[in-house]
Amino acid sequence: MIAVLIFxxxxxxxxYWWLWNQKIMEEPWLTEGAEVDLREQTGIVPKSAKSxxxxxxxxxxxxxxxxxxxxxxxxxxxxxxxxxxxxxxxxNTAVLLFCSMAIHWTARAANKGSNTGVRNGLxxxxxxxxxxxxxxxxxxxxxxxxxxYLQSNPAAAxxxxxxxxxxxxxxxxxxxxxxxxxxxxxxxxxxxxxxxVELCRNYWHYLLAVWLVLFVLFLST
Amino acid sequence: xxxxxxxxxxQELSHPHSFLTKxxxxxxxxxxxxxxxxxxxxxxxxxxxxxxxxxxxLGFPDTFSLIHPSEYYQFVTMHGxxxxxxxxxxLFLGGFGNYLIPLMVGARDMVFPYLNMLSYWxxxxxxxxxxxxxxxxxGPTGAGWTLYPPQAIxxxxxxxxxxxxxxLVSLAVFIIAFTMGGLNYVTTVLQARTRGMTxxxxxxxxxGIFTATVLGLLAFPALLVSAIxxxxxxxxxxxxxxxxxxxxxxxxxxxxxxxxxFQHLFWFFGHPEVYIVALPAFGIVSDLLSTHARKxxxxxxxxxxxxxxxxGLSFIVWAHHMYVSGMNPYFGFFFATTTLIIAVPxxxxxxxWVLTLxxxxxxxxxxxxxxxxxxxxxxxxxxxxxxLGNVVVDLPLSDTYFVIAHFHMVMGVSPILVVFGAIYHxxxxxxxxxxxxxxxxxxxxxxxxxTYSIYLPMHYLGFLxxxxxxxxxxxxxxxxxxxxxxxxxxxxxxxxxxxxxIIFFVNMxxxxxxxxxxxxNPWGSASxxxxxxxxxxxxxxxxxxxxxxxxxxxxxxxxxxxxxxISQDTAPSDTAPETNT
Numbered sequence: 170m171i172a173v174l175i176f177x178x179x180x181x182x183x184x185y186w187w188l189w190n191q192k193i194m195e196e197p198w199l200t201e202g203a204e205v206d207l208r209e210q211t212g213i214v215p216k217s218a219k220s221x222x223x224x225x226x227x228x229x230x231x232x233x234x235x236x237x238x239x240x241x242x243x244x245x246x247x248x249x250x251x252x253x254x255x256x257x258x259x260x261n262t263a264v265l266l267f268c269s270m271a272i273h274w275t276a277r278a279a280n281k282g283s284n285t286g287v288r289n290g291l292x293x294x295x296x297x298x299x300x301x302x303x304x305x306x307x308x309x310x311x312x313x314x315x316x317x318y319l320q321s322n323p324a325a326a327x328x329x330x331x332x333x334x335x336x337x338x339x340x341x342x343x344x345x346x347x348x349x350x351x352x353x354x355x356x357x358x359x360x361x362x363x364x365x366v367e368l369c370r371n372y373w374h375y376l377l378a379v380w381l382v383l384f385v386l387f388l389s390t
Numbered sequence: 391x392x393x394x395x396x397x398x399x400x401q402e403l404s405h406p407h408s409f410l411t412k413x414x415x416x417x418x419x420x421x422x423x424x425x426x427x428x429x430x431x432x433x434x435x436x437x438x439x440x441x442x443x444x445x446x447x448l449g450f451p452d453t454f455s456l457i458h459p460s461e462y463y464q465f466v467t468m469h470g471x472x473x474x475x476x477x478x479x480x481l482f483l484g485g486f487g488n489y490l491i492p493l494m495v496g497a498r499d500m501v502f503p504y505l506n507m508l509s510y511w512x513x514x515x516x517x518x519x520x521x522x523x524x525x526x527x528x529g530p531t532g533a534g535w536t537l538y539p540p541q542a543i544x545x546x547x548x549x550x551x552x553x554x555x556x557x558l559v560s561l562a563v564f565i566i567a568f569t570m571g572g573l574n575y576v577t578t579v580l581q582a583r584t585r586g587m588t589x590x591x592x593x594x595x596x597x598g599i600f601t602a603t604v605l606g607l608l609a610f611p612a613l614l615v616s617a618i619x620x621x622x623x624x625x626x627x628x629x630x631x632x633x634x635x636x637x638x639x640x641x642x643x644x645x646x647x648x649x650x651x652f653q654h655l656f657w658f659f660g661h662p663e664v665y666i667v668a669l670p671a672f673g674i675v676s677d678l679l680s681t682h683a684r685k686x687x688x689x690x691x692x693x694x695x696x697x698x699x700x701x702g703l704s705f706i707v708w709a710h711h712m713y714v715s716g717m718n719p720y721f722g723f724f725f726a727t728t729t730l731i732i733a734v735p736x737x738x739x740x741x742x743w744v745l746t747l748x749x750x751x752x753x754x755x756x757x758x759x760x761x762x763x764x765x766x767x768x769x770x771x772x773x774x775x776x777x778l779g780n781v782v783v784d785l786p787l788s789d790t791y792f793v794i795a796h797f798h799m800v801m802g803v804s805p806i807l808v809v810f811g812a813i814y815h816x817x818x819x820x821x822x823x824x825x826x827x828x829x830x831x832x833x834x835x836x837x838x839x840x841t842y843s844i845y846l847p848m849h850y851l852g853f854l855x856x857x858x859x860x861x862x863x864x865x866x867x868x869x870x871x872x873x874x875x876x877x878x879x880x881x882x883x884x885x886x887x888x889x890x891x892i893i894f895f896v897n898m899x900x901x902x903x904x905x906x907x908x909x910x911n912p913w914g915s916a917s918x919x920x921x922x923x924x925x926x927x928x929x930x931x932x933x934x935x936x937x938x939x940x941x942x943x944x945x946x947x948x949x950x951x952x953x954x955x956i957s958q959d960t961a962p963s964d965t966a967p968e969t970n971t
Contacts, residue, residue: 170654173612174706180608181702188698191589197690197942201962203586217501221577224607228569232611235658239615239651243630248646319626323646326628330618 172241176234180227222368226375229338233379236334237386240327244390252324254387255311261304262384268297269377276370279363287359287366291350294373298343305336324390331383335376342372417503418929419488422510424820426484429510430477433517435891437472440465442888449881451862459861460548463532466859467549468520470535471557474663475564476517478805482670483568483606484513486812487575487599489820493919494596496584496937496959498930500574509574512567516560523549523556531557534859536656539631539649543624545638554624558617565610565617575603584918586939590694591958593917593943594687597694598673601701602666609662609705616655623647653715657708664801665704669697671808672739675761677943678811679743681915682758683750684954686944689742696735703732713784722781729779733772740769751947751954755913756830760811763838764804771800774849789859792852795845803841810837810894817898818912819919822926823905829897833890840887847876916955917943 192207203209243249275290309329317325349365413421444465447457457465488506492499500506523530532548533541541547543554579592579600592600619630623644631652632644680687687693709717709725743765752758774796778784787793810833817825854873856863863869863877911920923933937959945956 170658173658177608177705181705184604185698185702188589193590193694193698194691195588195590197588197590198686198944200941202940203938206586206588209585215581217577217581220580221502221573224573224576225569228573228607228611231608232615235612235615235655239619239630239655242651242654243648246646246648248629319622319628320643323629326622326630330622 170238170242172237173231173234174238176230180230216364218364218368219371222371226372229375229379232334233331233383236327236331237382240331240386240390243323243327246323248322249324250322251390252312252317252322252328253315254328255308257304257308257311258384258387261301261308262380264297264301264304265377265380268294268301269373271297272366272370272373276363276366279359279366282359284353284359287362288353291346291353291366294369295343295346295350298339298346298373302336302339305332308332328387335380335383338379339376342369342376345369345372415507417499417507419492419500419503419506420820420927420929420931422506423485423487423489425510426480426488426513427486429514429517430481430485433472433521434477434481436521437469437477438888438891440469440472442885444469445881445884447861449878449884451864460532461529462861463534464530464548464553467532467535467537468524468530472520473802474535474667475561476520478667478801478809479568479606479663480513480564481809482667482805483575483599483603484510484571486595486670486674487603488571489816490595490919491575491578491599492582493922493927493931494593494917494943495579495582495587496918496932496939497578497582498932498936501577501582502574505570506574509567509571512563512570516563516567519556519560519563523553523560526552526556528553536653536660537620538656539620539623539647539652540633540635540644543620543632544635555621558621558624561617562614565614568606568610572603572607575599576607584936584939587918587958590691591939591942593673594676594690594693594697595670595673597697598669598671598676601697602669605662605669605701605704606666609659609666612655612659616652616659619655620652650712650715650717653712654709657711658705660711661708662704665700667801667805669700671764671805672697674812675764675808676739676743676746677917678757678761678808678815679746680944680946681815681913681917682753682755682761683747684753684914684946685746685750686946687742688745688748689738690942690944692738693742696738699735700732703728703735707732710779710784713781714788719781726779726781730776733776733779736772740765740772755814756825756827756834757811757815757913759831759834759838760807760814763834764807764811767799767807767841768804771796771798771804775800786855787852789857790852790854791848791856791858794858795848795852798845798848803845807838810834813898815913816919817901818908818925819910819922820926821902821905822908823901823903824908824912825901825905826897829893833893833897836890836893837887840883840890843883844880844887847880851876911957914953914955916945916957918958921957921959 195205271290271293275287275294278286278290309332312325312328319326319329345365346369349362349369352365353362412418416422416425443457444462446454447462488500491497520530528549528551530549531537531542531553533550533554537554537557543550547554549557579596583592619628622628623630623632627643629644629647631649632642632647633649634645635642676687676693707725707728709721710729713722713725747762774792778787778793778796814825814830817823851873854869856869856873863874908925910922910925913920918937918939919927921937922931938961939958940961941956941958943958945951945958947954948956
């Protein structure tokens with residue numbers, strides 16, 4: 170349970186740090202008036218959707234760190250046979266990196282107000298993401314050809330399960346991508362897509378980070 | 391009705407027109423709250439009936455021929471799972487969380503109303519899936535509410551074919567529903583607080599629900615992960631949890647898996663779950679005690695810190711449920727220590743509740759009675775928790791009725807008393823009518839004394855060594871006749887308590903139509919939800935302008951003020967008596 174405990178420690182530490190900054194030491198019975206509100210002093214008011222996404226990503230992180238914990242604990246038992254990861258995963262990792270770059274570039278285009286930039290960026294993101302998902306399917310295919318089925322060995326089972334879960338999260342992101350892209354193709358201008366595109370950007374970067382962790386995990390075990 | 395919230399400059403409220411969008415496919419947090427509440431209570435009644443069936447078997451073993459061992463285990467399983475997850479979690483967070491958070495922090499609605507609506511409908515689907523398992527071949531799973539493998543998915547366990555799969559699917563759907571709701575509760579608290587509502591001015595109810603939701607968001611994934619992996623083991627034949635095992639005389643395909651791995655994952659969810667249920671109860675009971683004792687909550691800051699501290703600690707105590715699972719004994723030492731440490735912030739809360747009552751102007755209204763009763767049952771259950779937190783005491787008691795008594799006191803009776811107290815407390819705001827006081831008092835006394843007479847004797851049964859999870863006790867020599875008779879008495883008490891709930895339902899239903907019209911703020915409460923322009927609050931909650939908050943939620947009996955409370959939205963200049971008369 171080490172992996173999930175590390176994650177939980179980080180999550181709890183960040184929460185406490187945030188609470189500390191919210192004047193949790195204040196004695197509320199002594200203060201009167203509305204001016205004590207921090208948000209008025211700093212003027213920093215993030216968008217609800219962005220805060221919501223951060224909370225959601227904490228939930229997803231919890232899921233992945235639990236799987237990683239389970240992976241390590243199951244690995245220590247004696248019927249674990251390490252599998253040979255398909256070399257294709259290196260290529261897929263590169264493609265996922267391109268996804269992140271494309272969506273990052275899209276967000277910059279949206280903030281600059283470039284309509285064509287947003288359109289092209291979104292299309293590139295969709296293309297690379299689809300490529301990645303197809304690549305993952307091919308990697309599965311390769312494992313099947315090696316004779317590594319879901320039931321054959323816990324290492325293979327975990328590989329299918331965890332990569333499948335990661336792909337499922339990307340597919341969920343593709344839903345938002347699809348809605349945004351359809352709006353852009355229907356003629357919405359760049360200014361109006363900033364929020365959606367930035368949410369996609371954060372989500373894609375996050376899933377890239379998760380993939381890198383998972384990739385290192387698979388390669389090293 | 392566009393309005394300016396602090397968080398998002400502009401946000402459009404949905405405009406419900408027809409009956410269908412207003413009351414069924416509603417995006418209004420208050421309607422969703424009531425949908426959540428009614429569904430949770432309905433499914434809770436099913437679980438209550440199941441517990442009565444179990445008690446009938448235990449109290450009068452030879453009388454009821456329709457309860458066989460397999461049904462008994464199915465009742466045990468479904469009773470536990472429904473009560474913990476589908477009733478308490480859903481009611482506190484989906485029900486009270488939905489209703490109270492926007493009203494208490496001064497928002498017009500949750501920040502993602504559509505997601506909020508989806509959350510309820512997913513919850514309903516999860517309940518329907520769970521209930522449908524009563525009607526499949528083999529019936530619902532009888533694996534115990536902890537669903538331990540390997541027996542949960544092996545032939546021979548009741549419901550090992552369809553029942554367990556439906557249970558796992560239902561849990562997964564519930565977790566999705568909870569995540570959608572939870573994102574709303576957390577983000578609403580973070581983003582949609584009205585002007586002047588700092589974190590440290592939030593009522594403790596919001597603190598409790600908020601922290602519990604964060605715990606839920608981080609802990610429910612552990613249940614999801616274990617449910618997914620168990621479903622893989624069951625359906626696809628992987629061996630995550632399943633060791634090499636012989637079933638019905640034949641070697642199965644499983645090999646090498648670890649049942650203890652499941653226990654770790656399950657309890658990594660399971661222990662925070664205790665606090666997911668307890669923290670909202672802590673918060674709500676603080677508000678009830680303060681309001682009805684006309685006194686500010688004692689040690690507000692300590693209360694907040696304790697809630698937050700318990701939230702953090704709750705992630706490192708899970709293995710105290712596993713002292714008997716054969717894990718490394720040194721772990722037992724570590725987890726016993728953390729378990730006893732978590733008693734410290736909990737004890738701080740208990741002292742503060744008692745000190746809030748000290749020299750207060752106590753009004754023994756129905757909600758107050760339930761709140762005070764909670765202090766009794768919670769101290770009681772908490773103390774037995776300290777017994778069981780120690781490895782050496784837990785080992786002999788672990789498989790006895792002492793454990794049943796402990797967690798029903800601390801996690802069954804205590805939160806349910808708060809649920810009742812909270813329903814009576816906010817009933818006038820939710821419905822605009824007062825409940826019947828006499829029926830409420832009768833309901834309280836019979837429930838409180840009744841549950842005590844169920845669970846107090848169980849501690850004694852536990853000390854005698856009467857094992858839990860048994861269908862019948864015939865032919866066990868060390869169990870004396872008196873214990874058998876005690877079991878019969880407990881069953882009679884359980885039936886009385888179950889029937890007593892009819893009083894509650896009659897009171898609630900009757901008062902809805904015939905109750906006295908309620909004052910907008912019948913308890914003289916200072917927090918924001920009582921200051922709405924309409925009772926019950928209409929869609930959008932507040933008038934043309936959001937309220938501004940000038941003070942904390944506990945200004946009761948302030949010297950020099952003209953009333954015995956100052957509401958949170960009273961500006962400082964209005965509090966002096968001469969300006970207000």
